[in-house]
Amino acid sequence: MPAVVHIPGTLQQYCGACSEFDIKASNVRKALGELESRFPSLYESICDETGTIRRHINLFVNSDLVLWREPTGLDVPLRSGDVLTIWTAVSGG
Numbered sequence: 001m002p003a004v005v006h007i008p009g010t011l012q013q014y015c016g017a018c019s020e021f022d023i024k025a026s027n028v029r030k031a032l033g034e035l036e037s038r039f040p041s042l043y044e045s046i047c048d049e050t051g052t053i054r055r056h057i058n059l060f061v062n063s064d065l066v067l068w069r070e071p072t073g074l075d076v077p078l079r080s081g082d083v084l085t086i087w088t089a090v091s092g093g
Contacts, residue, residue, distance in 0.1 A: 003078040005031065006085040007042070014042035023084070028059060028066055029074035031084055046086060056089040 002022040007015055015021070016039075025031035032051075036043040046057050053059070059066040061082055067073040078084060 002080065003031070003082040003084055005035070006083055008086060008088050010088050011042060011045055011086065014045050015039040023078075025078055027074065027078055028061065028068075028076045028084065031078060032074065058087040058089065060085040060087060 002024045004020050005023050006020045007018065009019075012019060023031050023034055025034050032043065032047065035046070045054075047053055053068050059068060061076050061078065061084055064076075066076050
């Protein structure tokens with residue numbers, strides 16, 4: 001069983017309106033690479049042109065925040081049945 005990527009409603013327009021899909025990747029970094037090839041527009045909404053995750057994006061593996069600013073933060077393993085959640089911050093005034 002692969003890991004599952006959960007996409008928030010605000011980003012579903014970039015992946016054919018799907019709310020989740022299976023992914024076969026051994027860690028978060030490789031999952032992002034797979035997103036880049038499968039859904040380039042979704043990837044561009046998550047990462048900037050240098051491949052750095054955008055400031056308003058948070059990633060979770062199951063319920064654990066991925067500390068992607070740390071040097072090895074994206075090397076968090078993904079195991080069968082894990083859920084990688086992409087979360088967008090909402091702000092306003």
